[in-house]
Amino acid sequence: MRLWTVRRLHRTCKWQKSIELPKSCSDAGWKKVTTIEGLANGDNLHPMQEAFIKHDGFQCGYCTPGQIMSAVACVREGHAENEEDIRQYMSGNICRCGAYPNIVDAIIEVKKGGKI
Ligand code: FES
Numbered sequence: 773m774r775l776w777t778v779r780r781l782h783r784t785c786k787w788q789k790s791i792e793l794p795k796s797c798s799d800a801g802w803k804k805v806t807t808i809e810g811l812a813n814g815d816n817l818h819p820m821q822e823a824f825i826k827h828d829g830f831q832c833g834y835c836t837p838g839q840i841m842s843a844v845a846c847v848r849e850g851h852a853e854n855e856e857d858i859r860q861y862m863s864g865n866i867c868r869c870g871a872y873p874n875i876v877d878a879i880i881e882v883k884k885g886g887k888i
Contacts, residue, residue, distance in 0.1 A: 807841070824839070834869075835865060835866065843875065846879060853883075
């Protein structure tokens with residue numbers, strides 16, 4: 773299995789965090805891959821999708837699928853305890869429209885709601 777290795781430099785304590793990502797779904801082997809299309813349950817949007825709409829967490833929408841998928845992982849992996857942690861976790865997602873404050877608000881709401 774060939775993997776991409778992603779290293780992120782934590783801005784305050786300077787440790788490097790590495791994660792390994794499969795290059796393709798077939799490389800992922802037994803792991804389940806969920807895309808933005810797989811988050812909703814029929815006509816019912818996922819709570820993170822609802823929160824992005826409620827808080828205007830996007831403008832052009834170009835970055836939105838990636839932002840939402842990362843936001844879900846941010847909460848599920850326990851990195852949404854405070855605004856600084858959320859901003860650090862989400863720092864790999866670039867939004868040219870600058871919707872960051874609203875994205876953080878959406879994540880905080882979903883974290884507080886506990887519906888994820
Ligand atoms: S909403 Fe336009 S790039 Fe993020």
